[in-house]
Amino acid sequence: MRNMMTYDLMETARVTSQWMGATAQAMGSYPAMGLVANPAYQLMSAWGEVAQRSFERMVAKPDWGIDTVTGSDGRDLVVTVECALKKDFGDLIRFKVHGRDPMARKVLMVAPMSGHYATLVRSTVASLLPDADVYVTDWHNARDIPVSKGKFDVEDYTLYLAEFMQHMGSDTNVIAICQPVPLALAATAWLADVDPKSQPRSLTLIGGPVDPDARATEVTDFGHRVTMGQLEKTVIQSVGFKYGGAGRLVYPGLLQLSSFISMNLDTHTKAFQDQILRVAKGEAGDNDRHNKFYDEYLAVMDMTAEFYLSTVERIFKQRDIARNAFTIDGKAVDISKITDVAVHIVEGENDDISAPGQCLAALDLLTGLPDEMKTAHLEPGAGHYGIFAGSSWRNNIRPLVLDFIDEASGRSEATPRPGNPKANGSKPAPKIDDTGPTPV
Structure with a gap:
């Protein structure tokens, strides 16, 4: 293959x-x-x-399609997408709202890299823009990345997240959705050790597999059922001659799509x-x-072979994050070193991809974090996509997340981190009714 x-x-x-x-x-x-x-x-x-x-x-990257946002005075403000930090395998992009003062809330949304583009969280971004300055991880399609750029695995992904957090500063509020949840936790722990002042102010983890064995799903069963050798031989291919990444080993988007569709x-x-x-x-x-x-669902991207295989092996099979045994370049990443980052867990009662308990396991790993800085929410009746892109998100979860961010901001201003200038005293932006688009 x-x-x-x-x-x-x-x-x-x-x-x-x-x-x-x-x-x-x-x-x-x-x-x-x-x-x-x-x-x-x-x-x-x-x-x-x-x-x-x-x-x-199937081979077209969808547009973000977020052109305007309603300001506090009722006017439509123009939104443009800008690259805040460019990297080989993914960029940090910012949704700049023209004519608006900087917001008290600054959000880094860590989008999944699990077969679809970051635009999968378009409706989530649109719902947050009236209330926050929003940045998103925009991962590149591996088929377009030359082999000369090297590898990209779970360790590289984690280091990218850490660098994005450092670039944005300690007043950042991270929201990680699904696949990147355990790696966002690891990136924060990495910063807690090597650059504490660059840790984010808060960390919201939504429906991710911190401990895949906490409750079995079809995804976790698949991870246990197949061997790494079987995966490597059956799903890994070399990019063809048509694209810039010719010769790079990938898990092709078209192959992933066939799996997605066959499930339903x-x-x-x-x-x-x-x-x-x-x-x-x-x-x-x-x-x-x-x-x-389907314009969004069918738009798939290739993942580097090393990222896909290392995710299956280290997150699902070996459970490196769940056991607090994750390493980067041989150096241990100790999650217990997170001591002053407020953490909020969001799970869906009917989530069949990351079942309830898988994400909640993060709180047990945060032994150095005071209990009053740990919160969790289980959304009744919500499935996987509903907890970040459906009515459950818009009506229930989003207001809770914004309140959590404000509470973390107040705590941070009261006790600023050593070596960090005290955050400015700007008041939280007034809440605006969510009239974002219907989720895809």
Whole structure:
């Protein structure tokens, strides 16, 4: 599976399917076909439109699509995305709101690198922008990174997070979602040892596998079921000749997507059948609910082989974070050294990816942190995506997180860290009703 021809074969199949969709759409759309009473041509055109769009989106990075935010005076303020710190495997980006004074809350959102782009947290970012200055980790597609840039594994990922935190300063409030939760915890512990004054003010951990064995899910069962050798032989491929990372070993996005879809094949099949009928009837829109969801869902990115394999081995199999045995370049990362970073855990009652208890395990590792600086919330009835991008997030979790950040800010100003200038006394920004977009 490691040769380039296998990777290029998948890309060839994707391009061919995209071409077939475009061809079917064009043929079924000829004016002369309108003279035929049989609706087959309309269905052929509709199938082609849906197929062409779907296969085209698989290799396109989605736009953030956050152009404005409502200010405290009711005016729409222009939002632009700026690169705050550029790195080979991922950038730190900032959503700059023009015409607005710096906010009291500064948030670093650590987006997952688990097959989709950082835009997966678009609605989360949009919901926080009225109340905070928001920065996001924007991970790069491994297929576009030349082999000469070297490796990128869980240790490198953790060091990237630590560098992003150092760049932003100690008044940062980190929100980590899903996959990066254990590594965000490790990055904070790393800073507690090597650069304490650069630790973030608070750490919100949402639905991540700190201890995958705390409660079993299909994801954890898979991690225990397969061997590292099996994974390496069956899912790792070399990037083909078409992209800048030609020759780099990766877990291909297209292969990941096939796994995602197979987990809920019946649901996805019905969704596409219904969309084809809507297109044929003229009831579909370019930005309707189906397209909004699948434009994001189908946009997948390659992960470096070493990152994927080290995540499975060290986070799920060996449970390095859960055992407080994680190391970077042979140096131990002791989570108990976190002593003055407020930590808040968010879990969903019906989370089938990171089940309740997996993220909560972080609190037991924080033996050096006072109990009054540890909080947790279990959202009733919420699934995995709901705890950061659905109505549960907007209506219940988001207000709790903002209150937690404000409380941590007040505590930090009352007892500033040694070596740090006291944070400025700006008042928390007034809360604005969340009218963010419907989550994808």
